[in-house]
Amino acid sequence: MASSSLSLNDNLNHHLFTLFPRPNNIKLTTKTNVTNYKTFSPKHQPQKTTAMAIRSGSSPSSSSSSVSSTSTTPHFPKSDAVLSSDYHLVDETNLVNPEDERPLNEIWREIQGSDDWEGLVDPLNSHLRREIIRYGEFAQACYDSFDFDPHSKYCGTCKYQGAHFFEKLDMADRGYKISRYLYATSNINLPNFFQKSKMSSVWSQHANWMGYVAVSTDDDEIRRLGRRDIVIAWRGTVTYLEWICDLKDILRSADFGPDPAVKIESGFFDLYTKKERGCKYCSFSAREQVLAEIKRLLDYYAGEEISITVTGHSLGSALAILSAYDIAEVGLNGVALGDDQNKIPITVYSFAGPRVGNLRFKKRCDELGVKVLRVVNVHDVVPTVPGIIANEKFQFQKYIEETMSFPWSYAHVGVELGLDHSQSPFLKPSKDPGCAHNLEVHLHLVDGYHGKGKRFCLVSKRDIALVNKSCDLLRGEYSVPPYWRQDENKGMVRSSDGRWVLPERPRLEGHPPDMAEHLAKVLMLKSTINGNGSPRLEAA
């Protein structure tokens, strides 16, 4: 008992120190790439003995006295954060869900949703937490690499070549490689979604980079995962939500499968299926690009244990669900051929996603075994659209949809993991809808979520500074600038003769030459299943 009490105090002191570093711990250096820095609260938290910040009306006397001791750097006054803070730390070891001791490679099918995440979401399983964050970071990579700058002539492209993608994003250790970039035409009616260059010389008048397909190639990672994983990540919008208003809120038949009653929102449908003959990057639709690439990869890795994981945030979530459904409906993963034994699981990690289709669409996804985990923030408006009136919560939805053919009936697919950003003591109150919708905010909340009604308590060492990457939600005492993600000098660099220029970027590959061939195989597969070719899938 005495030793346990000592250990508690030791932990407490450790956490107090990391939350409020003493000013004389501040190292001053002239280097730009510093190794000395002021740490944030969650740093050095042991995985199982986790510190928890809770709100308190009283001032934290022990912490403030420990900090107000003599400082050796009088020129930089000690942090006021200590005095103004209304937080203190308590040891909440017992409140953190226990670690799942089974290795991931034994239970990966369960973690990917084979049992609809029964018993894994509340309380949140430790493997699942890490996998949600890991796939969320694959989706976040689409934002961190996208050229949003309308003054860049490469606006609308990915800033990096596929071969350097993960390396440029400090994600080389993930053990994945890009196998294909995905594009969509912007010649559809979603004016507030696409990024267009204001510059006269642009890389393409019609295309926007929409994401990528990547494959786990590192042997250690494949062993850890228990299978080779194919990731499809779709780009959405970081904070700008005006594209919601562009949604026509009109359902149309997906016509990917035999049942015309399966309907999806027509804007998402257009984004996924439209193409532009004259454009190098979108002469095939996003749909054709992804189906051809998945077919190619499945052929290439035939015989291996494989998973297909689709991830996306915001509008990218809609594309994720749509493409996952499509892959299953076309039968690429084997299930449509009746080979349930060897079917390749398809899982969607959806973040802040809108509804995609009608109730029949949801049911068809269930029939096909497409598993969707929907991570949402209750303060975010996007998951409430489209279908604000008639949705899965309306008890007569089936009736109005099937009998009345009510055209504005939408249903969410899958299992919801509901988060609440007001529960994180690291975040300040905000009414900014962009912040509530922000993907990094969701990942922070997943890190601290333990179950409905349970206290927020960070588990991993995930950096809280990431929250403010593209929003303003971290409390001021963490001294993290809002919206801090930006390129040095907007990408301008000095050339060898001293002039400032926007460097030319390496050319991005268009469609690979063998794409039509793989697409033809998809068509053959489809006609085997459905007895007819899709009117929309065409080999070039």
Next chain:
Amino acid sequence: MASSSLSLNDNLNHHLFTLFPRPNNIKLTTKTNVTNYKTFSPKHQPQKTTAMAIRSGSSPSSSSSSVSSTSTTPHFPKSDAVLSSDYHLVDETNLVNPEDERPLNEIWREIQGSDDWEGLVDPLNSHLRREIIRYGEFAQACYDSFDFDPHSKYCGTCKYQGAHFFEKLDMADRGYKISRYLYATSNINLPNFFQKSKMSSVWSQHANWMGYVAVSTDDDEIRRLGRRDIVIAWRGTVTYLEWICDLKDILRSADFGPDPAVKIESGFFDLYTKKERGCKYCSFSAREQVLAEIKRLLDYYAGEEISITVTGHSLGSALAILSAYDIAEVGLNGVALGDDQNKIPITVYSFAGPRVGNLRFKKRCDELGVKVLRVVNVHDVVPTVPGIIANEKFQFQKYIEETMSFPWSYAHVGVELGLDHSQSPFLKPSKDPGCAHNLEVHLHLVDGYHGKGKRFCLVSKRDIALVNKSCDLLRGEYSVPPYWRQDENKGMVRSSDGRWVLPERPRLEGHPPDMAEHLAKVLMLKSTINGNGSPRLEAA
């Protein structure tokens, strides 16, 4: 005749090529530090055979046909700039003022204004053009190094240590070294001028970095200049002009010299003379800091040929004129002691400066031999304040000032170099007062100015991209983003354990220990001249 015609064509082709590089000249590279880039118009312009861009209604057929030839980079469509451009280049050799063949070190006193720039401004002398730009860049360095970010806890400081200042700004080749940083207290009534941190932990509650004193130390540069040069550069405001509204427009006696009728605007006076006892950086006023440092340097370099050059933009120009006057009035440069033969010339290069004092102040500056070259843009509002009603253009100013003691009478000091940004074909029309006031815009205009009524024609190789560093004035066809100067990730860097942090900065030195000693010498000098000590100058 034939050979001259050939040479003209060669030049023309050369210029067309540099203005509109052929798409197949675009090199594609994966490196970030590129050496291949698309060049802008003024590049490679020979110093004497200068290209000139003029507006034209007709499309430049020769250039467009040269560009529309087959491209080897079909993925990046050829620049539309060629087709949409309304510029073409003509050889304007005869329109550029001839180069002054005399070396600078022989005529430097004249260039520094000993004859009030008689015959040097219109047409603009080639040495003077380069010196204006060189000193303007010393003033610009105050902006490029200043931490404006209210979310930085170092907001209001210089981002670099003095020892690395010019190196960090790519100005190491200037041959100057920082000898002292200058600070002012923000506890005066100019709320829209000072930058204050929103962060709880700030470097100083009271101080703002205001500029620097630097000395030419490179032997080659001293030889080229003909003397050792001491530069004082004062920081102003980049684009935010609200501080104009803070000016109380009230004149008060400068009391630096014997004549109480010499008056200056009280806001500038406060900024220059106020101090804050408790503050490490402003326990001496800006005035005391600069006088002590100039005294120290003049003692140290006693016997050498020396010049004092003061430079500043906007509010920094007011401080430049005020401090130049002060140095002369106190007699640091020797003139007040009657030693006109050995007097050290004091020159102010003022950019976009407001009026500073009354007519008597102007006359006293003239008496003391303080030379001021005022570089202004006719579209800029700042040089029209204070004193919009009663100023040097009002014929009865002397009467209302001396007889009526009219309290709002201001006069500009020195010689004006009037520029007009609508004359530069590189710039687009703009009503943004911040752009008209921008220092980089002024430097661009100096580069192309030849005299009143003469055509704008760039002379040096000065990079036009600098215009858009902190404004949006370059025409779109140059593909330079507006407001492009920004730090990567707002200064956030990844620490050794992968977390994003704002690194601690090296501490900035406060006042040097021997400052009081040098200030005491200034006081002694002053009492020798005036017979009394200044009530405001105090040795610590």
